[in-house]
Amino acid sequence: MTDLPVPIGLLAELTHRCPLGCPYCSNPIELTRTNAELDTKTWINVLNEAASLGIMHVHLSGGEPLVRPDLAELTNAAHLAGLYTNLITSAVGLTVQRFSELRAAGLDHVQISIQGVDPARADSVAHFKGGTRAKLDAAKRIVEAGMALTINAVMHRNNMDELPAIIGLAENLGAGRLEVAHVQYHGWAIPNRAALMPTREQFLEAEQIVIEARARFEGTLVIDHVMPDYFAERPKACMGGWGRQVIVVTPDGRALPCHAAATLPGMIFDNVRKKPLADIWGHSEAFNRFRGTQWMPKPCNGCERAEIDWGGCRCQALSILGDATATDPACALSPNHARMKELASASATNTYRFRRIGG
Ligand code: SF4
Numbered sequence: 001m002t003d004l005p006v007p008i009g010l011l012a013e014l015t016h017r018c019p020l021g022c023p024y025c026s027n028p029i030e031l032t033r034t035n036a037e038l039d040t041k042t043w044i045n046v047l048n049e050a051a052s053l054g055i056m057h058v059h060l061s062g063g064e065p066l067v068r069p070d071l072a073e074l075t076n077a078a079h080l081a082g083l084y085t086n087l088i089t090s091a092v093g094l095t096v097q098r099f100s101e102l103r104a105a106g107l108d109h110v111q112i113s114i115q116g117v118d119p120a121r122a123d124s125v126a127h128f129k130g131g132t133r134a135k136l137d138a139a140k141r142i143v144e145a146g147m148a149l150t151i152n153a154v155m156h157r158n159n160m161d162e163l164p165a166i167i168g169l170a171e172n173l174g175a176g177r178l179e180v181a182h183v184q185y186h187g188w189a190i191p192n193r194a195a196l197m198p199t200r201e202q203f204l205e206a207e208q209i210v211i212e213a214r215a216r217f218e219g220t221l222v223i224d225h226v227m228p229d230y231f232a233e234r235p236k237a238c239m240g241g242w243g244r245q246v247i248v249v250t251p252d253g254r255a256l257p258c259h260a261a262a263t264l265p266g267m268i269f270d271n272v273r274k275k276p277l278a279d280i281w282g283h284s285e286a287f288n289r290f291r292g293t294q295w296m297p298k299p300c301n302g303c304e305r306a307e308i309d310w311g312g313c314r315c316q317a318l319s320i321l322g323d324a325t326a327t328d329p330a331c332a333l334s335p336n337h338a339r340m341k342e343l344a345s346a347s348a349t350n351t352y353r354f355r356r357i358g359g
């Protein structure tokens with residue numbers, strides 16, 4: 001296959017275990033149990049295969065990757081394979097000792113997710129008391145050690161009023177990057193959609209706040225704004241396009257084109273326990289199913305944005321329309337775009353279904 005793209009990133013979901021219970025967690029409702037997780041040797045093999053495939057960047061993620069006692073060993077294996085290592089963590093459990101082990105192992109970058117600035121509110125969304133304090137302590141240690149830090153602030157209707165304070169916090173902590181990331185409605189966020197969805201007014205205000213902050217902090221703090229699809233007129237390129245940039249490996253070894261792809265019915269996902277990563281990337285049915293533009297129905301077929309957004313998100317088409325092959329309803333050109341708007345303006349609820357093993 002001559003035009004096979006070279007993947008850039010590996011999202012290594014080391015575990016689904018996590019002490020927190022965020023209601024917007026992108027992990028699937030059916031979380032993988034500990035006894036089904038890949039062992040250290042298999043993960044090291046995957047990391048080496050990823051480097052041989054041309055991947056440059058590994059995101060060590062979860063769940064909470066710190067619950068794996070072999071995290072430093074895996075980080076070191078990735079480092080020795082020549083991969084840039086990014087730890088995506090809640091930072092609960094990133095003690096002085098763990099951080100120093102990871103640093104010695106060659107960790108390059110840490111991304112800490114926060115729920116807000118008010119500890120009581122933030123801890124209640126994460127369903128974990130004391131989490132905010134632990135995150136701030138860890139963030140300070142990372143910056144003091146001279147390591148690159150990104151703060152990932154997940155935004156929803158119940159913390160949008162804290163956005164200016166969140167930007168101030170990222171600045172005070174000395175983070176190099178802040179991701180203002182509106183909830184993406186996959187995994188646990190789907191049953192919690194009505195409780196998390198911001199109003200259009202909140203979204204527009206957030207956009208304005210980010211524009212002003214970007215100008216204010218130019219050169220010192222990079223601010224990314226990950227938009228909510230529900231208020232968009234065109235979709236995002238999901239993971240840079242299906243099978244184009246990223247390979248996700250789940251805790252039990254399934255290789256996916258995006259972290260929600262396992263929800264798509266009728267698809268067989270190859271497992272890294274049984275096949276080399278290069279073979280999966282190039283030849284697996286799942287990676288080739290929506291790769292490129294051949295599979296696209298109208299109006300994507302022939303659209304000038306077909307190779308820009310690659311038809312948007314298959315999992316979103318499935319979860320909203322029940323059809324993974326349909327045009328992403330986030331697109332205003334989709335005949336089903338009105339359904340997206342209806343969901344965005346549905347009445348809000350005040351109760352969360354918190355993430356936990358067992359559903
Ligand atoms: S989103 Fe929350 S619950 Fe999900 S893995 Fe991250 S910290 Fe844990």
Ligand code: SF4
Pocket residue numbers: 234235299300301303304305306307309310311312327328331332333334
């Ligand atoms: S029609 Fe398809 S390719 Fe065109 S903008 Fe919409 S989702 Fe993207």
